[in-house]
Amino acid sequence: MKRSKFLLSIAAIPITAGLSPISNSLNKFIIHNERSKKLMSKFELPPLPYAYDALEPYIDKLTMEIHHDKHHAAYVANFNKALEGTAAEGKTIEEIFKSVSKYPVAVKNNGGGVYNHSMFWTVMKKNGGGAPSGAVADAIKSSFGSFDDFKTAFNTAATTRFGSGWAWLIVNGGKLSVISTANQDNPLMDIAETKGTPILLLDVWEHSYYLKYQNRRPEYVANFWNVINWDEVNKLYSAAK
Numbered sequence: 001m002k003r004s005k006f007l008l009s010i011a012a013i014p015i016t017a018g019l020s021p022i023s024n025s026l027n028k029f030i031i032h033n034e035r036s037k038k039l040m041s042k043f044e045l046p047p048l049p050y051a052y053d054a055l056e057p058y059i060d061k062l063t064m065e066i067h068h069d070k071h072h073a074a075y076v077a078n079f080n081k082a083l084e085g086t087a088a089e090g091k092t093i094e095e096i097f098k099s100v101s102k103y104p105v106a107v108k109n110n111g112g113g114v115y116n117h118s119m120f121w122t123v124m125k126k127n128g129g130g131a132p133s134g135a136v137a138d139a140i141k142s143s144f145g146s147f148d149d150f151k152t153a154f155n156t157a158a159t160t161r162f163g164s165g166w167a168w169l170i171v172n173g174g175k176l177s178v179i180s181t182a183n184q185d186n187p188l189m190d191i192a193e194t195k196g197t198p199i200l201l202l203d204v205w206e207h208s209y210y211l212k213y214q215n216r217r218p219e220y221v222a223n224f225w226n227v228i229n230w231d232e233v234n235k236l237y238s239a240a241k
């Protein structure tokens with residue numbers, strides 16, 4: 001169905017009560033389908049929570065512009081398109097992921113792209129980095145031995161992921177683990193090899209670093225530690241426990 005058939009009736013309906021922080025940042029908007037007189041909800045591109053150049057010099061402005069405005073925007077548009085006419089329409093993204101294998105593969109690929117990027121922007125900030133504090137710092141220590149051991153595990157996951165994908169810190173049964181996934185797969189999906197609730201993630205697709213780092217993925221991964229928003233990771237950890 002063409003976009004022109006739709007009339008934007010309400011600008012932004014934030015999905016709030018009872019959902020995880022990531023759902024709160026994944027706003028939906030409601031469109032009125034004139035032909036069927038049905039209200040349909042669509043996923044929306046969340047705005048970048050800081051300026052495009054906020055993560056300089058570690059992640060450059062042009063990369064952020066293209067990554068958010070082109071790549072992430074395309075996942076949102078293609079996810080909405082992929083959902084049309086499927087039983088996944090109208091569900092939350094977490095609900096969709098729980099049985100993602102039942103839907104067309106475009107739902108998995110683009111839904112993952114929507115969720116992963118929406119969360120990725122929030123776990124970074126200007127003048128971020130340093131050592132974590134609070135509950136997540138304790139959990140890292142008890143799960144990995146030390147912050148440095150955790151960093152080594154995460155760096156290894158991020159640098160050894162062959163091709164495109166993501167490195168993750170996930171919570172499962174109160175325990176933290178580091179994993180990596182291929183493409184836009186997400187540890188909340190029923191197809192995930194190791195399942196868990198994500199609280200930190202790093203995009204290792206070439207589009208996330210190639211303009212500045214070219215083939216030097218390990219340098220990009222090392223610099224990620226300078227932009228991590230540990231307050232947000234702590235929030236995600238509290239919500240995931």
Ligand code: MN
Nearest residue numbers: 071203205208
């Ligand atoms: Mn990306």
